[in-house]
Amino acid sequence: MKNITILGSTGSIGTNALEVIRQKRDEFNVVALSGHTNYKLIIEQIEEFNPKYVSIGTEEGFKAIKEKFPEIKLFLGREGLKQLGQLEETDIILTAVSGVIGIEATVEAIKKGKRIALANKETMVAGGVYIRKLLKEYPKAEIIPVDSEHSALFQSLSAGKRKDVKNLIITASGGSFRGKKREELKDITVADALKHPKWSMGKKITIDSSTLVNKGLEVIEAHELFGIDYDRIKVAVHPQSIVHSLVEYNDNAMIAQLGATDMKLPIQLAFTYPEREESKALDVLDLMRVGALTFEEPDMETFKGLPLAYKAGKIGGTMTAVFNAANEVAVELFMKEKIKFLEIYDIIEKAMENHIPEEVKDLETILKADQNTRNWVYEKYGK
Structure with a gap:
């Protein structure tokens, strides 16, 4: 039985993680949950999964949870996330909060020698140099990436030696405005930007996908996670979102990971690695129904977030x-x-x-x- 802490249990990644756990209750136990403002959902999660520890982001949520579950060890805000990162009982901590607020909890978990299932890009984007230093100091700790692209790279890198890697190729759906030019984006509304063609995600990451900033963050994260130079990290727009990323080796072989547009696969892999397990929670990919897979160059003149990310990374x-x-x-x-x-x-x-x-x-x-x-x-x- 593995004890799981989920930071960001009310978000898209968090709720998918709980579905993975729901199908494997004999393997996984939820020891701690955190949410920001959606305390009503976290109350439902507490009732189902019975965690010992909870952190919530608002005073209103804190009072509501405390009143309903007086026996739970309850924390508040940013300090609460940090406390959850320090739990001895935890075997695996899923960091699925959005923003740099997730870094401190990840740091604490590394110091405790835990496995971090990382779905918080900002940890490696803002703090990658420091995180890599910590991982060397605390070798029992490990990071298994949960973002679909980095999970795909992680899996594909097992096909060869790191010294033989020629390029990492990160795929992108193209977001809500693929194919549009700068002039067409002048009067884009929030509602327009939130209409992602493939993925169901939180609002912030959906906006990031529409600007391609999300892909820029992923380029920086890939550099920090895998130690590959920026000049050898490429981006390919792949509208079908079936090939989640590829590794090109020196012999020109390309190894890719394909899967349904479903975050539960990389989440479960981060929980079970190096094992691969069946689960009713996981969607099946039917290649015969997918048909064609296409790839194209990203438009870096229109979607300036991507070249700005490369510039920031190289600086x-x-x-x-x-x-x-x-x-x-x-x-x-x-x-x-x-x-x-x-x-x-x-x-x-x-x-x-x-x-x-x-x-x-x-x-x-x-x-x-x-x-x-x-x-x-x-x-x-x-x-």
């Missing part, structure tokens, strides 16, 4: 934290209709120009760059 240091923070605030302002869609790119670019990158020596350096960037964007664009 390194705190610049990737700035890229991430500026995007998070810009997406928030766009969803509040305070800025236009294309201004997301402008904000990221200007925030990067405004920042003098520093070497990442510790967690405080990352969090300081993150907060300073947020303050700068809010001050300049949030009024």
Whole structure:
């Protein structure tokens, strides 16, 4: 029996993870859950999975949960996530919260020598250098990526030696506006951006997919997870979202992982690795019904988030934290209709120009760059 902690249990990844666990109750036990504002859903999850520990993001949620479940050890906010990361009982911690708020819990879990099922891009984007250093200090800890693209790379890299890798190829659906040009995106609404053609995801990541910033974050994350130079990390637009990513080796062989557009497969693999197990929770891919698979170059002139990500990654240091923070605030302002869609790119670019990158020596350096960037964007664009 493996004890699982789920950070972000009310989101898309979290609810999919609970479905995986629901089908394997004899293998997995939920020891802790966290949510942000949706305390009504987390109350339902507590009733079903009976965790010992819970963290919630609001005072209202804290009071409601405390009143209904006085026996539960209850935490609040960012400090609560950090506390859940330190639990001795945990075997595997799924980090599925959105934003840099997930970094501290991941750091604590590494120090405890746990397996981290990582679905929080920002951990490696903003803090990858520091996280890699920690993993060397605490060799019992391990990260198994849960993002479909990085899970695919993780699986495909098992086909050969790291020294023989020629390129990593990350696939992208193309998002809500694939094929459109910059002129056509001037008056895009929030509702337009949230209409993803393939994946059902949270609002923030869906907006990121529409700007291709999400793919830029994945490029940086792949560099940090797998140690491959940016010049050898490519992006291919693949509208069918069946090939989740590929590894090209020196002999020109390409090894890919294919699967249904279903996050439960990479989640379960992160829980069971190195074993692969059957489950009623997992969707089946029928290639005969899929038919053609197509690939095309990303439009980096229209979707500037991708080249900006490469630029931030190559500069390194705190610049990737700035890229991430500026995007998070810009997406928030766009969803509040305070800025236009294309201004997301402008904000990221200007925030990067405004920042003098520093070497990442510790967690405080990352969090300081993150907060300073947020303050700068809010001050300049949030009024």
